[in-house]
Amino acid sequence: QSVLTQQPSASGTPGQGVTISCSGSSSNIGSNFVYWYQQFPGTAPKLLIYRINQRPSGVPDRFSGSKSGTSASLAISGLRSEDEADYYCAAWDDSLSGWVFGGGTKLTVL
Amino acid sequence: QVQLQQSGPGLVKPSQTLSLTCAISEDSVSSNTASWNWIRQSPSRGLEWLGRTYHRSKWYNDYAVFVKSRITINPDTSKNQFSLQLNSVTPEDTAMYYCARGVAGAVEFDPWGQGTLVTVSS
Numbered sequence: 320q321s322v323l324t325q326q327p328s329a330s331g332t333p334g335q336g337v338t339i340s341c342s343g344s345s346s347n348i349g350s351n352f353v354y355w356y357q358q359f360p361g362t363a364p365k366l367l368i369y370r371i372n373q374r375p376s377g378v379p380d381r382f383s384g385s386k387s388g389t390s391a392s393l394a395i396s397g398l399r400s401e402d403e404a405d406y407y408c409a410a411w412d413d414s415l416s417g418w419v420f421g422g423g424t425k426l427t428v429l
Numbered sequence: 430q431v432q433l434q435q436s437g438p439g440l441v442k443p444s445q446t447l448s449l450t451c452a453i454s455e456d457s458v459s460s461n462t463a464s465w466n467w468i469r470q471s472p473s474r475g476l477e478w479l480g481r482t483y484h485r486s487k488w489y490n491d492y493a494v495f496v497k498s499r500i501t502i503n504p505d506t507s508k509n510q511f512s513l514q515l516n517s518v519t520p521e522d523t524a525m526y527y528c529a530r531g532v533a534g535a536v537e538f539d540p541w542g543q544g545t546l547v548t549v550s551s
Contacts, residue, residue: 321475354537363527364476366539375539407476409538417493418466418478418537
């Protein structure tokens, strides 16, 4: 059971937008930055969004992050087939004094 | 760009010690802004942060509560790498293990190593 809660799956058609949510608590998302990772089968996760809404160099601006209270969201606009992957959120947890992850959301592009 | 290269055995017997190493290129394990992390992933438990080592005038370690009694993460400044030791392993420790860099207050867990699948079995 992951500390951060994500919906197991999400889907959309090419060109559409989709939102992936991540729910936590006051000790993690509520008081710290949120990070998002993209993972393709057989590969290591890759940083997608850092400090809630910042994109590393090379990440398309179709990906955006936001936070409200103890929840965070990853929005993907203009869906493309290559966006089909697993997406994970993460945050530092002050109570646990460690990093915690969401259980992951499998995105399917129909 | 920073690269992390993992090495270590893929099979460990129950009750023995899991040992992995992560070699760092284009950064320093002694950096005063980076942290050096171990994270694992399994189908049953998802992504789990195990711990980190970092240097801020002296060396520090942070470990996840659920492995704190069994884990050691050590820097090796002579080889610019860091290691993971997990003692008394059980089949539940079977997972893909990753090393990853963090930069305090900025980019966390970027980049990641290539991953090492460790199976705990007799």
